[in-house]
Amino acid sequence: MKTTFPPALSDAELIAACRRGQRAAQEQLYQRFAPKMLALCLRYVRSRWDAEDVLARGFLQVFRHLHQYDGSGCLAGWVRRIMVNEALGWLRRQPRFTLNIDDCPTAHLATDLPAADVALQAADLLRLVQELPAGYRAVFNLCAIEGYTHPEAAALLGIAEGTSKSQLAKARAILQRRVTARQASSLTSSVPLRYAA
Structure with a gap:
């Protein structure tokens, strides 16, 4: 039964x-x-x-x-x-x-971009996080989403605390750049074409 x-x-x-x-x-x-x-x-x-x-x-x-x-x-x-x-x-x-600091080229590290004020769907955000290199993704998930401190994340991943901080900063910069790029492309695609009479 x-x-x-x-x-x-x-x-x-x-x-x-x-x-x-x-x-x-x-x-x-x-x-x-x-x-x-x-x-x-x-x-x-x-x-x-x-x-x-x-x-x-x-x-x-x-x-x-x-x-x-x-x-x-x-x-x-x-x-x-x-x-x-x-x-x-x-x-x-x-x-x-790998949890190398050099997982991504430094060209992705533009930090002077304005904060992207865009409403993305949860699936879009998940996709952006999933596109991060594995090391960045792990640190971002642990610190930014799960709420672990850098010492805790570093201990879980077997890396230095400074590496955890660096990877989180780089992950955020990459995500900010990609969100801004998506925002710009959605604005461009929503502008109607005007034809000369």
Whole structure:
């Protein structure tokens, strides 16, 4: 007989049921966090296929280490940390992944551009972040999106704190340049052509 749980089950109740090995609770835990965690994985990993692989591996770690969750912090934050670590591990296993300061030519570092005041769709923003070189993308996601400090990001990535700061600055400059370029191209394409009579 299949056990079902009410949708308003608290995190503590859900974890207790998962620890008892109840499949319905494990499914509910997965359903509760999978959409947001997939979005997180897609920020670190470019292809959806690879992001889904990271997500699956991350949930294996969640279920494998659920006994270590002591309830002192937010369950969503605990799951998020596991997913971030799994995504970073995936990046490290890639043969072309480097956290070099010279991942991109310095031509991308124009910092005198005005702040791009443009409303981009979430998919556009995700695509721009995914286009960053792996090292820049990892630092940007950790510091600008996840809220890690530079010392924390540097420790997670095995780099110097200065490298983390430099890569975040370069990632922001690249993103600003690309957003500004998209804004300019959308303005150009929306200007109607005028023909002489």
